[in-house]
Amino acid sequence: MKLYRASNYEALSRIAANLMAAQITLKPDSVIGLATGSTPIGLYDGLAAKYAAGDLDFSRVTTVNLDEYRGLPAGHEQSYSHFMHSHLFDRINLPKDRCFLPDGTCADAEAECRRYEALIESLGGVDMQLLGIGHNGHIGFNEPAEAFARDTNCVTLTRRTLEANQRFFRSIDEVPKQAFTMGIGTIMKARKILMLITGADKAEALAAAFCGPITPAMPASILQLHPDVTLVADEAALAQYHV
Numbered sequence: 001m002k003l004y005r006a007s008n009y010e011a012l013s014r015i016a017a018n019l020m021a022a023q024i025t026l027k028p029d030s031v032i033g034l035a036t037g038s039t040p041i042g043l044y045d046g047l048a049a050k051y052a053a054g055d056l057d058f059s060r061v062t063t064v065n066l067d068e069y070r071g072l073p074a075g076h077e078q079s080y081s082h083f084m085h086s087h088l089f090d091r092i093n094l095p096k097d098r099c100f101l102p103d104g105t106c107a108d109a110e111a112e113c114r115r116y117e118a119l120i121e122s123l124g125g126v127d128m129q130l131l132g133i134g135h136n137g138h139i140g141f142n143e144p145a146e147a148f149a150r151d152t153n154c155v156t157l158t159r160r161t162l163e164a165n166q167r168f169f170r171s172i173d174e175v176p177k178q179a180f181t182m183g184i185g186t187i188m189k190a191r192k193i194l195m196l197i198t199g200a201d202k203a204e205a206l207a208a209a210f211c212g213p214i215t216p217a218m219p220a221s222i223l224q225l226h227p228d229v230t231l232v233a234d235e236a237a238l239a240q241y242h243v
């Protein structure tokens with residue numbers, strides 16, 4: 001694993017934007033796996049700024065998002081589709097028909113999982129997958145479990161995840177209980193992983209993921225087996241990382 005130590009969130013976001021921009025510059029038709037959550041917002045601002053400055057071209061890029069809530073109506077302001085449009089897609093020249101997310105409104109969950117997995121395959125796989133991490137070590141929405149999920153799947157969110165994500169909704173009851181997510185296997189097939197971790201509240205998860213045993217009880221720990229992981233983390237998140 002390659003580690004970039006950032007002094008704070010601004011530095012982390014700048015490093016991450018530079019790394020993703022480099023990927024797109026070197027391979028203009030990259031397939032980029034994207035993530036939601038508050039962590040990548042600074043990176044998305046950085047990418048939008050590079051585009052606005054004329055330094056980055058997204059016209060040949062394709063994106064696939066990690067996950068999407070199940071059951072939110074299309075256009076719901078807390079859907080991950082809406083998040084991606086407002087934080088990135090609507091600010092850059094990424095063709096609107098080249099950015100893909102699971103369809104959270106699809107009634108047939110199994111069919112949607114198969115469709116999304118096949119879509120990623122048909123694109124030739126992911127060149128660079130962006131990841132954040134949940135407090136319980138989840139990546140995408142792959143919650144702690146007894147086994148690693150291989151393909152895109154529909155998961156029931158844990159109480160801890162519902163609580164963490166309720167800040168975006170009026171109450172915890174409004175947080176969708178299920179989500180579609182790329183599987184651990186899907187994520188591990190990406191040729192490169194770019195993981196961002198910020199803040200003292202993620203220090204325990206970071207240490208468990210990268211210094212602890214590889215176990216589906218800590219989903220991010222599987223990344224120890226990936227051949228090309230770049231971790232960009234700030235000092236607060238690295239507080240318990242001792243190797």
Ligand code: GLP
Pocket residue numbers: 035036037038039040066067131132133134135139140141161165
């Ligand atoms: C959600 C997303 C994850 C993200 C996590 C952490 O559960 N599905 O992809 O990594 O939240 O979010 P944050 O960056 O806001 O802490």
